[in-house]
Amino acid sequence: MSFSVGLSTYLLVGAMLFSLGLYGIFAKKNVIAVLMSIELMLNAVNLNFVAFNRFLGNESVLHGFVTAVFIIVLAAAEVAVGLALVISIYRTRKSTSVDDFNWLKW
């Protein structure tokens, strides 16, 4: 097989994960599923950072890898606060459907 896995292959995998996450954010009713879709998108971005660093960078300067670590930290903080909000809202509204979250309507 002459085909070798290049940078564009990894980027395509990242694009697929990102698009699936985007679809999940638009289409899902349950707010926890929306948070999961956000995690998918963050993972796709991480994959792109690492792939670019691996193929276009050099071995001793790993800026892409460090950025990916920071994104993982942000994702962990985001999901902690997001899920705490979900549980807090669930306690008062007894629902996790985004259709019921309509306080801010005029």
Place this chain on the structure above:
Amino acid sequence: MGTTIVFFIFAIMAVAAAWGVVTSKNIVHSAFFLALTFAGVAVLYVLLNADFLAAVQLLVYMGAVNIMVIFAVMLTLRGDVKESSLETKKWGLGALGAALVFIMIALVILTNADWRIPAQAWSGQGSALAISELMLKSYMVPFEAAAILLTLALVGAVILAKGVKESK
């Protein structure tokens, strides 16, 4: 050759599991598919010589984030679990938008000749040393900011989820 096979097995696994996350009507299944996606991406990190990141991915995403998601799912589950994660009425618009975004990104990737490159060989001595050098020297301020952010997020999450008692 071997890495190509491993890449395709785990890339297809990750994308298929991501498909399962967004299409499954059962939110518990979605949560476990999410773990499978994280594992697949971790294997891709190993193939990209990012050994430290693969370990972080497994520990933080599969070990912490996913368990937290599963806990939230279990705490907020009501009614029939088989229909706990339905689509909204306008899911077609979302599918259209996501498909357009994917086509656009794929066109950019496939037409850019600079990115059609194979991997240069790395010595494979591990990336943890170089990452720590960067993190404790040029990225020191963001590193400390991330530490503060994590502390604040932890405190904020506890306050939000537990509620604050009215002080007298």
